[in-house]
Amino acid sequence: MTVPVLDPVLDRPFAAVLFDMDGTLVDSTAAINRSWTTWAVEHGITAEQLAGTHGRPAPEIVADLVGPDRFAAASARITELEILDVDGVVQLPGVADLLAGLPPQAWAIVTSCSSPLADARRGAAGLPDPRVLVTFDDVEHGKPAPDCFLLGAARLGVDPADCLVVEDAPAGLAAARAAGCATLAVRTTHPEGPLDADLVVPLLSSVRITPGDGGLRLTLERV
Known part of the structure; x- marks a missing residue:
């Protein structure tokens, strides 16, 4: 059996x-995509560089993509963009x-x-x-x-x-x-x-x- x-x-x-x-x-996919697209354009980041990052904390993603001298401003910017866009x-x-x-x-x-x-x-x-x-x-x-x-x-x-x-x-x-x-x-x-x-x-x-x-x-x- x-x-x-x-x-x-x-x-x-x-x-x-x-x-x-x-x-x-x-x-929240549309809002996330809008915010990160704006941020990426502003910081010279490609879509390929952002691929596979969903689910991770934004500061850790930012730290992987920009130099330490740009981290604080870049991290603050994505936080601002995401909080403002909940449409x-x-x-x-x-x-x-x-x-x-x-x-x-x-x-x-x-x-x-x-x-x-x-x-x-x-x-x-x-x-x-x-x-x-x-x-x-x-x-x-x-x-x-x-x-x-x-x-x-x-x-x-x-x-x-x-x-x-x-x-x-x-x-x-x-x-x-x-x-x-x-x-x-x-x-x-x-x-x-x-x-x-x-x-x-x-x-x-x-x-x-x-x-x-x-x-x-x-x-x-x-x-």
Whole structure:
């Protein structure tokens, strides 16, 4: 008799869920692209140089692309551009219902944004205020380092191994794995190609996360 192989994230409870923000809870792609395009033109950076940077903190991207003598001004400029442009930043499908069904003490937002930028985009999209918000301002090393997810779990008072991380970007998924968390990827910003996660879905409308005996359980929505 063949024993079915159960998905590792569908066959276990979780103590908490740690959500990335951009590309996971909110669609900010157009605003991000506008801001970084303007910044790149101003600083002589090509599209090829920016490729593959989604999900990483802006100061770390800037540090990789400009010399140390230009870093402070260049970093301040991208921060200014991104905070000023929140046009079209909206919640992604399924997010409102998913967050509404979670106990407030059992979820957090863990983002590579600075605190002011996270506030601007959360406000524009109408996201509920999480009890725990971890931004790049709170950690020494951004994604793909695990610092942010380790801090998110600690602030919720749970073991990272008992957390499910929801991400859209390879850098964030790498950070989650390094933190020892289970991973759920959404194909919002990377519709094609591999995403190294325990489970990959098109959108958060494809899943439900509900409280139950022993913790939160993830199920797939029937289409």
